[in-house]
Amino acid sequence: MGKPDFWKNSKRYYDLKSYWRNRFGCTVHKLQIDAGFTCPNRDGRVAMGGCIYCDGRGSKLRQSGALPCVADQIASGKKYYKPSASKFVAYFQTFTNTYAPVEKLKALYDEALVQEDVIGLSVGTRPDCLPPEVIDLLAGYAKKYHVWVELGLQSAFDRTLDFINRGHNFAQFARAVEALEGRGLNLCVHVILGLPGESDEDVRVTAKTLAALPVNGIKIHSLLALDGTKLGEMYKQGAIPMITKEKYASLVVDILELLPSEMVIQRLTADGYRDILLAPAWAKNKLDVLNTIHKELDKRNTYQGRRC
Numbered sequence: 001m002g003k004p005d006f007w008k009n010s011k012r013y014y015d016l017k018s019y020w021r022n023r024f025g026c027t028v029h030k031l032q033i034d035a036g037f038t039c040p041n042r043d044g045r046v047a048m049g050g051c052i053y054c055d056g057r058g059s060k061l062r063q064s065g066a067l068p069c070v071a072d073q074i075a076s077g078k079k080y081y082k083p084s085a086s087k088f089v090a091y092f093q094t095f096t097n098t099y100a101p102v103e104k105l106k107a108l109y110d111e112a113l114v115q116e117d118v119i120g121l122s123v124g125t126r127p128d129c130l131p132p133e134v135i136d137l138l139a140g141y142a143k144k145y146h147v148w149v150e151l152g153l154q155s156a157f158d159r160t161l162d163f164i165n166r167g168h169n170f171a172q173f174a175r176a177v178e179a180l181e182g183r184g185l186n187l188c189v190h191v192i193l194g195l196p197g198e199s200d201e202d203v204r205v206t207a208k209t210l211a212a213l214p215v216n217g218i219k220i221h222s223l224l225a226l227d228g229t230k231l232g233e234m235y236k237q238g239a240i241p242m243i244t245k246e247k248y249a250s251l252v253v254d255i256l257e258l259l260p261s262e263m264v265i266q267r268l269t270a271d272g273y274r275d276i277l278l279a280p281a282w283a284k285n286k287l288d289v290l291n292t293i294h295k296e297l298d299k300r301n302t303y304q305g306r307r308c
């Protein structure tokens, strides 16, 4: 299989920037919003302490004091971009962004969508935090706006989900995907590579599993050991080996080959956390990581979807 024409890009995968341009004919930026949510996997409703790698501090904005309202966060996010050339998607990013009564969610999402040039929402959440009334709310927006739901999964293996204390299993994820299907929503799934106890084949099985589901986008990053997290402590004690940059790039390319060519690649490496990153050190240089992945794609002369 060759490179699909519909990507209209110079890459060997369907990146988010190209997707936005093809779909809306202009540049689209995601504006990160911290609306003050918490997470049921941190506050005891599902589990205490959260996923073992989770930075419990929340966004930089939250760390710096009282959170501005959603409208103000959008206004300050927009300042970085050329107003005439851009549209925006309000990205409710920090912790679990459907973890509140539906009336409160509606007020927050409405506040984002009435802002000028905001064409849609992207809502980061957990598979066990999507009750029917929340899916109905999001599906209602999808009739008029461009809406993504971003679901953390990380691995298709329950033994891994247990180890990282996700607080849900794969069956719960699959049920959430089923409930979202056919509602006009775009689904993006988050996956982590380099998880303890996972073989290369496990990673490829996770990719194949997602390829067989109605998943429209994916975010991939390597496991990061952050100071102040349980994983960070385990790393300091020498209990957690970290993936090398070369192995990471090779596995990313394996995954890209297995995913459908229509699936939008929203992220190929992690961003941020520089202040508390313990390992792997190479993850600090995002450009270098991307270059390594691109070189591996070139070396294999391969594309996203080639082995799908």
Ligand code: SF4
Residues within 6 Å of the ligand: 039, 040, 041, 042, 049, 050, 051, 054, 055, 094, 095, 096, 126, 152, 166
């Ligand atoms: S689900 Fe997300 S926000 Fe909640 S503990 Fe895990 S990583 Fe943190």
